[in-house]
Amino acid sequence: VDTTVVIVGAGPTGLTLANMLQHNDIPCVVLERRSREFVENRHRAGIVDARVRRMYQDWGLADVLGGPPDDGILEFRVDGEAHLVDHATLSGGQYGWLCPQQVLVRGLIARFLAGGGDLRFETADVTPHELTGDRVRVTGTDPSGVTTTFTAPYLAGCDGTRGASRASLPAGAVATYTFDHEVSWLTILATAPPPPHPLLAVSEHGYAAQFYRGPKASRYYLQCRPEDEPADWPAERVWPQLRMRLGDDALPDGPITEIGRVDMRSEVCEPMSYGRLFLAGDAAHVMTPMGGKGMNLAVLDAETLAVAISAAVRDGDESGLRAYSATCLERAWRYQEFSRWMLEMLHDAGDASRVGPFRRRLARTRLAALFTDSTAARVFGEMMAGAS
Numbered sequence: 451v452d453t454t455v456v457i458v459g460a461g462p463t464g465l466t467l468a469n470m471l472q473h474n475d476i477p478c479v480v481l482e483r484r485s486r487e488f489v490e491n492r493h494r495a496g497i498v499d500a501r502v503r504r505m506y507q508d509w510g511l512a513d514v515l516g517g518p519p520d521d522g523i524l525e526f527r528v529d530g531e532a533h534l535v536d537h538a539t540l541s542g543g544q545y546g547w548l549c550p551q552q553v554l555v556r557g558l559i560a561r562f563l564a565g566g567g568d569l570r571f572e573t574a575d576v577t578p579h580e581l582t583g584d585r586v587r588v589t590g591t592d593p594s595g596v597t598t599t600f601t602a603p604y605l606a607g608c609d610g611t612r613g614a615s616r617a618s619l620p621a622g623a624v625a626t627y628t629f630d631h632e633v634s635w636l637t638i639l640a641t642a643p644p645p646p647h648p649l650l651a652v653s654e655h656g657y658a659a660q661f662y663r664g665p666k667a668s669r670y671y672l673q674c675r676p677e678d679e680p681a682d683w684p685a686e687r688v689w690p691q692l693r694m695r696l697g698d699d700a701l702p703d704g705p706i707t708e709i710g711r712v713d714m715r716s717e718v719c720e721p722m723s724y725g726r727l728f729l730a731g732d733a734a735h736v737m738t739p740m741g742g743k744g745m746n747l748a749v750l751d752a753e754t755l756a757v758a759i760s761a762a763v764r765d766g767d768e769s770g771l772r773a774y775s776a777t778c779l780e781r782a783w784r785y786q787e788f789s790r791w792m793l794e795m796l797h798d799a800g801d802a803s804r805v806g807p808f809r810r811r812l813a814r815t816r817l818a819a820l821f822t823d824s825t826a827a828r829v830f831g832e833m834m835a836g837a838s
């Protein structure tokens with residue numbers, strides 16, 4: 451199959467890129483190893499920030515966003531005391547969307563297929579070859595066992611951190627920067643009423659949070675020990691802890707539909723391109739869920755790459771492709787710094803045993819500034835809206 455762009459991975463990044471290329475009449479093929487049913491039910495992110503909402507609108511893709519608008523208000527509960535921060539107003543009226551990741555993925559798939567897009571689920575053993583010639587060659591095997599060869603001038607690696615794209619890079623082609631934040635969370639999905647606003651709670655008992663994940667669903671984060679396993683946390687232990695840390699004895703509960711542990715670690719791969727391969731989204735950088743930026747940062751890479759490939763194909767102008775890595779990395783490091791700033795603030799301000807009294811006071815000072823210092827609050831609002 452000869453095309454213009456081969457995209458590996460049908461997550462938010464690959465599907466956003468595919469829809470944008472389709473919008474610009476640039477042929478592409480998407481190769482996804484999982485089934486449609488699997489990718490459409492992978493619950494992860496929950497908020498599309500204002501910058502990304504505008505991006506989808508600009509590309510005529512606003513209809514892929516399901517769910518209600520985000521009113522832009524976060525509730526910080528510090529030792530049981532509530533502080534509402536209206537980051538939408540602080541950012542000059544920029545509003546995001548409460549769009550769970552699986553809802554966005556469903557919308558992007560439907561839109562791409564409705565436009566006649568070539569999206570091949572359950573493609574096994576995707577293997578990129580010849581990354582540095584004029585054309586890349588990628589092989590993949592369909593469910594009937596037939597192996598197909600795809601050739602194209604451009605290859606987009608949108609297949610996450612453990613995908614085939616990263617694995618196809620020769621040793622030394624990229625440097626990988628990783629960081630262990632030494633924080634672990636239980637990540638819990640439950641059929642329980644979502645909070646009126648995202649709720650982030652700081653207390654001496656450890657961090658906890660609750661987010662919208664649908665009209666009858668909530669996502670909870672509960673700081674735990676790194677050695678804790680989900681099996682150590684049955685419902686009769688989870689709910690009292692959540693009530694205590696969220697400071698709400700009347701917190702409604704419900705069936706826990708998913709529980710896991712996420713160890714907070716970050717990763718950035720430099721550069722984000724090699725020959726004809728362009729890494730995008732989690733294939734190039736991983737963020738913690740703190741600040742809700744991982745998916746938002748990922749799809750901004752897709753837009754940068756769509757614009758760059760379009761200029762190269764239409765006008766022979768490859769300057770965007772040459773600048774792709776630097777453009778995306780500048781943004782990725784800003785998002786990593788914001789997420790780390792927030793993670794430190796909300797964890798060091800809580801459990802004193804973690805970092806000692808001096809850093810605890812620093813974190814408390816950072817939190818207090820968020821509620822009292824208009825400059826600090828505005829900077830926070832701008833980052834919550836998403837930096838371009």
Ligand code: FAS
Pocket residue numbers: 458459460461462463464481482483484489494495496497551573576608609610611612613614615637712730731732733738739741742743744745746748
């Ligand atoms: P993805 O990993 O989503 O998609 C990659 C795709 O490539 C997958 O469909 C995979 O099946 C496919 N693939 C992999 N290897 C392949 C191969 N060899 N061949 C073909 N296909 C292959 N972000 C937020 O903004 N807010 C949050 O609250 C949040 N919470 C999270 C909670 C958890 C538990 C996790 C794990 C992540 C969370 N994230 C959150 C981050 C997450 O949303 C990612 O940023 C987002 O999925 C990135 O999208 P993609 O880059 O498309 O990668």
